[in-house]
Amino acid sequence: MKYVDEYRDGALARTIAARIAAAVRPGRTYHFMEFCGGHTHAISRYGVTDLLPPSVVMVHGPGCPVCVLPVGRIDMAIELALREKVVLCTYADTVRVPASGGLSLMKAKARGADVRMVYSAADALRIAREEPGREVVFFAIGFETTTPPTALVLREARAAGLSNFSVFCNHVLTPSAIAHILESPEVRELGTVVIDGFVGPAHVSTVIGAQPYEYFAEEYRKPVVIAGFEPLDVMLAVEMLVRQVNEGRAEVENEFTRAVTREGNARAKDLVAEVFELRRSFEWRGLGLVPYSALRLKTEWSAFDAERRFAMADRRVPDPKACECGAILRGVKKPVDCKVFGTACTPETPIGSCMVSSEGACAAHYTYGRYRSAA
Amino acid sequence: MTGTRRPYVRPVDFKAGLVDMSHGSGGRAMAQLIDELFVEAFDNAWLREMNDQARLPMPPGRLVVATDSHVVSPLFFPGGDIGCLSVHGTVNDVAMAGARPLYLTAGFILEEGYPLADLRRIVRSMAAAAREAGVPIVTGDTKVVEKGKGDGVFINTTGIGVVPEGIEISGDRARPGDAILVSGTLGDHGVAIMSLRENLAFETTIASDTAALHGLVAAMLASVPGIRCLRDPTRGGLATTLNEIARQSGVGMRLEEDSIPVRAEVAAACEFLGLDPLYVANEGKLVAICDPGDCGRLLEAMRAHPLGRDAARVGEVVEDPHHFVQMRTGFGGSRMVDWLAGEQLPRIC
CATH class of the missing domain: 3.90.650.10 (PurM-like C-terminal domain)
Structure with a gap:
C-alpha cells in the first residue's frame, strides 16, 4: 500500500539496523522509553527489537489512553450507562477494561446498559441527533490527539442547540505524564528505572508540536526524538537517540517531520483552549494523582459536561492487588514480571488495563511476543 | 405436488407483502409460501414429494455432516447475500473433509414484517448457489418470530456428503516440515x-x-x-x-x-x-x-x-x-x- 509500505521496508530496516549496531558503544547500554502505546504496538507487531542490538533496551511508557484510565473512572461510566435513558458511546477497547465488582462496560451492556461502540466523537453526536429522546453521553478518553475532535463536536452540539448530548471528559495530557515519570523516585533517586532518552509521541505531537518537550530535554538532560508510528520511524528514532547519548547531547529532535512541526497545530490548540480547562489533579492508573494532568469542560460549557449534568460523584478505587499495571505503566516492571501475566490475566480475561488495549504493554507482549519468554 | 397445484385463491404478494405470523403457523399461508417460494426456487424430486423428510440414496464411503447457522448483518452485501452465503458456508464445511457434498437442508427463522420481496431475492440467490454447486436442498423448515425478536432472516443449513476411503483429512494431521x-x-x-x-x-x-x-x-x-x-x-x-x-x-x-x-x-x-x-x-x-x-x-x-x-x-x-x-x-x-x-x-x- 502506497505511503505505508515505504515505512515498513525490510531492506531499509536492515540498513538502519547496521548503522545502529555500528554506533552503539561497547560496554554500555541504552534504555529508551517509548512513551506511546502506538510505538509499543509497532515494536511488537513488526518485531523491531529483533533488529536492535542487545544493548538497546526499549522501556514501555504510559502512553496508552485505555491503560491509564483508573478503575474509578470506569466505574463512574458504568453507573452512568446503567441509568435509564442514557446511551453511552465509547471507543471500542474501553468496553473491556475491568472495573469494580467484576464488571466492565461490556458486562454492563449484557445487563441492559445501552453502550455503543463508536469510531469517532462525531458518531456519538449523530446518535444524539437521531435519538432525541435519549441522553447521549460520549465517554471521551485519550491524549491530545483525541481532544480536538471532542472539542469540535461540542462546538457543533452547541451550535445545533442539542440538549441531549454531553461528554464525560477523561482527556489527559502527555507532558504532565512525562514529567511525573521523570520526577518519580525510581528514576530520580533510586535509579531502578534507567531512562537514557524518550521516543516522543507521534500523533500527540502533530497537535502540541515539538516545543513542549524542550523543557524535559533541558531540565532533565534527556534526549527526546519525536517519531512516527511506523516501524522504520522507530528504528530511525533509536539511531538518533543513540547518537545523542554518544555525543552527550540532550535535545528535542524530530524524526516525524512529515507531520510534526515545532509549534504544532494552532487551530486544534485554539479549539481545545476554547472548550477545555486544566483540572487541578486527575487520577491515572499507575501514576496516581497527577497535578494539572487532565482537562475538563469550562464552566460556560457545563451544560454539556456529563459530570455536572448527572451530578456524577468522583470515585477512587485501588487497582486489583495482584495486578502490576501501575509499575508497568511507569516502566518499573515488565509484563513478565507480573505474577498473573499470561496465567490469570490474558486478553480474554484481563485483570489489568494493560492487557486490554492492543497498545497496552501486556497485551502487546502477550499477543506478539510471549514466545520469547516461553521456556 | 404435481402439475395441478396452486389451490390458492390469490398468489403470495411478493411485491408489497410482508412476512406475518401466519407464514409460520403450519396452516394454509405457510403451505402456500413453501409452495410458491421455496419449492419453486429449490425445485427437486425430494422437495416435490412434500414430506417432512427426504429419503436419500447414498453412494459408498463415509458420511460427512456439517451444520452452520447464518446471522450475517447486513443481509445483502457486495458479492453476495445471506442466501448464497448459507449454501457456500455449509458446502465448504463438508468439502474441508475432502468429501463430495451431496445434499443440503435449510431452516429459516423469519422475522414478522420482513418484506417478502427481499425474502424471495434471498431464496433465489440460495437456489442459484445450490444449483451452481450441484448440491440440492432436499428438506427444510420455516419459523416466524415476532417483530423485534429476530433480525430479518436467519438461515441454518446442514450439509451431507461422502468421503471415499483412503482420504484422511483432519486438523490433527499436520506434521513438522509440512x-x-x-x-x-x-x-x-x-x-x-x-x-x-x-x-x-x-x-x-x-x-x-x-x-x-x-x-x-x-x-x-x-x-x-x-x-x-x-x-x-x-x-x-x-x-x-x-x-x-x-x-x-x-x-x-x-x-x-x-x-x-x-x-x-x-x-x-x-x-x-x-x-x-x-x-x-x-x-x-x-x-x-x-x-x-x-x-x-x-x-x-x-x-x-x-x-x-x-x-x-x-x-x-x-x-x-x-x-x-x-x-x-x-x-x-x-x-x-x-x-x-x-x-x-x-x-x-
Whole structure:
C-alpha cells in the first residue's frame, strides 16, 4: 500500500539496523522509553527489537489512553450507562477494561446498559441527533490527539442547540505524564528505572508540536526524538537517540517531520483552549494523582459536561492487588514480571488495563511476543 | 405436488407483502409460501414429494455432516447475500473433509414484517448457489418470530456428503516440515461486510469472496490425495484457523508475512479500521497443509482452478511444545500470530 509500505521496508530496516549496531558503544547500554502505546504496538507487531542490538533496551511508557484510565473512572461510566435513558458511546477497547465488582462496560451492556461502540466523537453526536429522546453521553478518553475532535463536536452540539448530548471528559495530557515519570523516585533517586532518552509521541505531537518537550530535554538532560508510528520511524528514532547519548547531547529532535512541526497545530490548540480547562489533579492508573494532568469542560460549557449534568460523584478505587499495571505503566516492571501475566490475566480475561488495549504493554507482549519468554 | 397445484385463491404478494405470523403457523399461508417460494426456487424430486423428510440414496464411503447457522448483518452485501452465503458456508464445511457434498437442508427463522420481496431475492440467490454447486436442498423448515425478536432472516443449513476411503483429512494431521498453503487473498469477505456497517460505512470496490470450494478441493485431491489438513478460514481469519490446527496437531507454525496474499484495498481498509487482515473472515478461501514434497504439485493444481488462482505457500509447520504460530514480518523481525482475542467483527457470517 502506497505511503505505508515505504515505512515498513525490510531492506531499509536492515540498513538502519547496521548503522545502529555500528554506533552503539561497547560496554554500555541504552534504555529508551517509548512513551506511546502506538510505538509499543509497532515494536511488537513488526518485531523491531529483533533488529536492535542487545544493548538497546526499549522501556514501555504510559502512553496508552485505555491503560491509564483508573478503575474509578470506569466505574463512574458504568453507573452512568446503567441509568435509564442514557446511551453511552465509547471507543471500542474501553468496553473491556475491568472495573469494580467484576464488571466492565461490556458486562454492563449484557445487563441492559445501552453502550455503543463508536469510531469517532462525531458518531456519538449523530446518535444524539437521531435519538432525541435519549441522553447521549460520549465517554471521551485519550491524549491530545483525541481532544480536538471532542472539542469540535461540542462546538457543533452547541451550535445545533442539542440538549441531549454531553461528554464525560477523561482527556489527559502527555507532558504532565512525562514529567511525573521523570520526577518519580525510581528514576530520580533510586535509579531502578534507567531512562537514557524518550521516543516522543507521534500523533500527540502533530497537535502540541515539538516545543513542549524542550523543557524535559533541558531540565532533565534527556534526549527526546519525536517519531512516527511506523516501524522504520522507530528504528530511525533509536539511531538518533543513540547518537545523542554518544555525543552527550540532550535535545528535542524530530524524526516525524512529515507531520510534526515545532509549534504544532494552532487551530486544534485554539479549539481545545476554547472548550477545555486544566483540572487541578486527575487520577491515572499507575501514576496516581497527577497535578494539572487532565482537562475538563469550562464552566460556560457545563451544560454539556456529563459530570455536572448527572451530578456524577468522583470515585477512587485501588487497582486489583495482584495486578502490576501501575509499575508497568511507569516502566518499573515488565509484563513478565507480573505474577498473573499470561496465567490469570490474558486478553480474554484481563485483570489489568494493560492487557486490554492492543497498545497496552501486556497485551502487546502477550499477543506478539510471549514466545520469547516461553521456556 | 404435481402439475395441478396452486389451490390458492390469490398468489403470495411478493411485491408489497410482508412476512406475518401466519407464514409460520403450519396452516394454509405457510403451505402456500413453501409452495410458491421455496419449492419453486429449490425445485427437486425430494422437495416435490412434500414430506417432512427426504429419503436419500447414498453412494459408498463415509458420511460427512456439517451444520452452520447464518446471522450475517447486513443481509445483502457486495458479492453476495445471506442466501448464497448459507449454501457456500455449509458446502465448504463438508468439502474441508475432502468429501463430495451431496445434499443440503435449510431452516429459516423469519422475522414478522420482513418484506417478502427481499425474502424471495434471498431464496433465489440460495437456489442459484445450490444449483451452481450441484448440491440440492432436499428438506427444510420455516419459523416466524415476532417483530423485534429476530433480525430479518436467519438461515441454518446442514450439509451431507461422502468421503471415499483412503482420504484422511483432519486438523490433527499436520506434521513438522509440512507446507502451509492458502488458496487466495485474505480478508475480502470481512472488509466487504464492514464497508456497509452503519457506523463506519466507507466506499470500496471490495466484494465478498463467498464461493463453494468443493470443486477446488476435488481438483486438489485429484493431484495430491494425501493432503493432511483442509480448513476454511472464516470467522477469526487465517490466524485463528492456524492456531486451531496447531493445537489439534500438537505442532507450531512459522509464517512468512511477505508471502501472504492480501489485496491492496483490503490492506488499506484494515489499516484505517485498525484490523489485521490475518484475523478478518473469508468465505471462499481455504488453508491446506501437505507434505513438503507435495507442495509444488498442490500449488499448481490450486492455481489452475479459478478459485485458487492466487494460491500461495505461506509458511511451514514446525515443532513447538507451546503450539505457537509465529511469523517472520516483512520488516525483518518475528512475532506471534495469536488466537483472536475478543470479538473483532460481530455477525460476519
